[in-house]
Amino acid sequence: MSLRSLLAFLAVLAVIGLLAFGLLNKGATKVAVGDPVPDKVLPALPGPGHGSIADYRGKWVLVNLWASWCIPCREEAPVLQRFYERNKPHNTTVVGINVQDNEGDAAAFLREHPSAYPQLRSIGNERSAAFGSIGVPENFLVNPKGDIAVIWRSPVDDQILRERFLPLIKAKS
Amino acid sequence: MSFRCAFSVLFPHKAHRNALCALVATLALAVAPTAPAIAAGAQDPAPQTTVNAIEAEVMCPICGTLLELAESPQARREKVFVARLVAAGKSKAEVKDALVAQYGPSVLALPKASGFDLSAYLVPILAIAIAVVALAFSVLRWRRSGREDEASASEAAAAAPRAEDAERLEADLSRYDL
Numbered sequence: 001m002s003l004r005s006l007l008a009f010l011a012v013l014a015v016i017g018l019l020a021f022g023l024l025n026k027g028a029t030k031v032a033v034g035d036p037v038p039d040k041v042l043p044a045l046p047g048p049g050h051g052s053i054a055d056y057r058g059k060w061v062l063v064n065l066w067a068s069w070c071i072p073c074r075e076e077a078p079v080l081q082r083f084y085e086r087n088k089p090h091n092t093t094v095v096g097i098n099v100q101d102n103e104g105d106a107a108a109f110l111r112e113h114p115s116a117y118p119q120l121r122s123i124g125n126e127r128s129a130a131f132g133s134i135g136v137p138e139n140f141l142v143n144p145k146g147d148i149a150v151i152w153r154s155p156v157d158d159q160i161l162r163e164r165f166l167p168l169i170k171a172k173s
Numbered sequence: 174m175s176f177r178c179a180f181s182v183l184f185p186h187k188a189h190r191n192a193l194c195a196l197v198a199t200l201a202l203a204v205a206p207t208a209p210a211i212a213a214g215a216q217d218p219a220p221q222t223t224v225n226a227i228e229a230e231v232m233c234p235i236c237g238t239l240l241e242l243a244e245s246p247q248a249r250r251e252k253v254f255v256a257r258l259v260a261a262g263k264s265k266a267e268v269k270d271a272l273v274a275q276y277g278p279s280v281l282a283l284p285k286a287s288g289f290d291l292s293a294y295l296v297p298i299l300a301i302a303i304a305v306v307a308l309a310f311s312v313l314r315w316r317r318s319g320r321e322d323e324a325s326a327s328e329a330a331a332a333a334p335r336a337e338d339a340e341r342l343e344a345d346l347s348r349y350d351l
Contacts, residue, residue, distance in 0.1 A: 068250065069245075069250045070246070100234060101275075102251070105254070123276070123277045124279055124280065
């Protein structure tokens with residue numbers, strides 16, 4: 001192989017490598033029912049302190065991704081608070097994860113829509129990417145073993161929670 | 174003990190007291206014009222940058238466009254956040270740092286000059302360098318081939334028949350002309 005051919009080959013290889021790297025990085029993580037829930041220790045909202053979904057292993061956890069600028073999240077907040085209050089005695093909790101937001105706005109949202117359940121904060125879209133999120137709000141039911149049982153990529157209301165989430169919790173509790 | 178008594182004890186001579194009073198009054202007059210400015214500055218520091226300058230250099234991470242072009246609810250919140258920091262007298266770098274702390278590095282329109290992001294700056298430089306080298310080689314080659322062409326042309330010219338040879342050749346060819 002001549003030097004010129006070798007250089008051309010290396011150049012083509014470099015371009016293909018860059019394209020492949022870009023595609024691999026661009027592709028959002030996919031999560032599916034049955035997968036372990038993506039988890040990470042995050043700052044509590046409002047601080048101080050930290051928390052993670054793993055802190056509630058052994059319980060059913062409804063993970064709610066939300067942002068203060070998201071209008072459906074405002075309508076969903078009291079629904080989730082009611083769900084938490086009703087199902088807390090049944091080994092169930094809710095964990096809110098604030099994403100793609102700034103801390104001041106998120107804290108103001110929580111003052112306006114108080115929640116008794118734990119809230120965590122993700123910087124930027126880091127957690128959204130981990131959940132393969134396409135928007136906010138999104139909800140994930142995690143079983144006591146830490147695996148995803150339900151993926152609901154839109155707001156929930158009382159009816160959806162009653163029909164799609166509660167049967168699983170009641171069946172296996 | 175009253176302030177007046179203490180003043181009299183510290184400065185028993187009237188001349189000293191008067192001189193001190195004059196000094197205090199002069200200092201008060203000198204400081205007085207700057208006092209409102211200092212007070213105003215403490216409440217409302219002068220902006221070091223503009224909202225437009227920041228919005229042209231940062232992204233709306235959800236929209237994937239520059240913040241100045243974005244009009245989504247998230248972008249509007251981000252704009253308010255930027256405006257608040259600019260009004261607080263933060264510099265452009267400080268505002269960008271605060272944005273990264275809140276929204277992550279994807280909020281920066283320009284990648285950072287460290288880690289893998291450095292390749293965004295290095296790859297174009299390398300590509301230009303390779304292009305320049307390739308161009309230089311091409312020019313050298315072209316010039317060399319040009320010189321070779323000139324040499325072969327002069328060789329050809331040198332090999333061309335002389336006038337009497339050409340005449341004889343013509344005569345010979347015409348003899349065999351059919």
